[in-house]
Amino acid sequence: xxxxxxxxDVINSDYKLGFETLVESDTFPKGLxxxxxxxxxxxxxxxxxxxxxxxKAYKRWLKMEEPSWANLNYPxxxxxxxxxxxxxxKALESLDEVH
Numbered sequence: 001x002x003x004x005x006x007x008x009d010v011i012n013s014d015y016k017l018g019f020e021t022l023v024e025s026d027t028f029p030k031g032l033x034x035x036x037x038x039x040x041x042x043x044x045x046x047x048x049x050x051x052x053x054x055x056k057a058y059k060r061w062l063k064m065e066e067p068s069w070a071n072l073n074y075p076x077x078x079x080x081x082x083x084x085x086x087x088x089x090k091a092l093e094s095l096d097e098v099h
Contacts (some may be wrong), residue, residue, distance in 0.1 A: 004075065020084070021087050024088065024089045025085050025086050025087060025088050025089060026043075026085075026086070026087055026089050027085065027086040028040070028082070028083055028084060028085040028086070028087075029083065030081055030082055030083050031076070031080045031081075031082075031084075032049070032058075032079055032080065032084055034055060036056055036084055037054050037058055038051065038055075039085070040054075040084065040085045041054060043085065043087070057066065096098065
């Protein structure tokens with residue numbers, strides 16, 4: 001079995017170690033673009049200057065190329081397959097609320 005197949009199988013299998021936090025959360029759909037960055041900034045009540053900083057950084061990131069490391073082979077990261085925001089829908093008052 002190839003290493004990529006082994007990694008794929010582990011990543012796509014059910015979590016078996018027994019730790020799971022069941023907290024109702026607000027999670028954005030996967031993917032990153034300017035609208036997602038604006039929505040995250042709004043959710044966090046960030047000042048306008050911070051939103052502009054994030055958007056400027058995002059535009060610069062879009063122009064960057066992923067480095068190629070000597071003697072390392074790994075699959076490219078699919079940045080559009082990541083949810084960039086997830087937070088509890090309500091603030092927890094105690095760890096007893098976590099199941």
